[in-house]
Amino acid sequence: KQKTAYELMPSLVGSEMCIRDRVGVLALQGAFARHLQVLGGLGAATTEVRTTADLLEVDALVLPGGESTTMSMLLDSSGLHDAVADRITNGMPVLGTCAGMILLARHVADGRPDQRSFAAIEIDVLRNGYGRQVDSFEADLEVTGLDKPFHGVFIRAPVVEWVGDGVEVLGTVDGRPVLCRQGAVVVASFHPEMSGDGRIHRRFLDTAFAA
């Protein structure tokens, strides 16, 4: 008789995650390593996604920070753009942080003319929108559903200039959305992987892999 996942891994009892669930982190460029660390620390099985074959292994995907223009080019040349777009259309949960948020947006202002985005969430963003003076900053964010503030690290972050009716704004800075969700798509203009606080990843996994 085949053993159940829980018999093989009793530590999973009580967790909403199941042993078959695997989360990928797009690893073409940028700040993907810390995401893998945080997700691994939460007990998730992880895969670095560089090819369409890697993508087949995963049930959810993180698009990290980095340079959205470069990532867009690499998504095209690797054939991953269409494959990821297809998975998103079919409901794959996605978390996009900073450049990852830009890649998931409906419209990108101040991007490269040939830069593409997945339009997976009804938000419009302005790249590097916080300006030169405040290139990078940190802020303690009140996040809907979290009982204590989340320390947000912003690095040449995009500004969310517009959100559609279907988008839930979960956190703001100076009245501007910085954490948003629409269905299975979660985007942050900051770097939640850099705070030593796994709560945003935890919630993403719990929602993504809820039974």
Ligand code: GLN
């Ligand atoms: N400014 C970068 C871009 O436009 C994003 C910066 C980041 O991901 N930290 O892609």
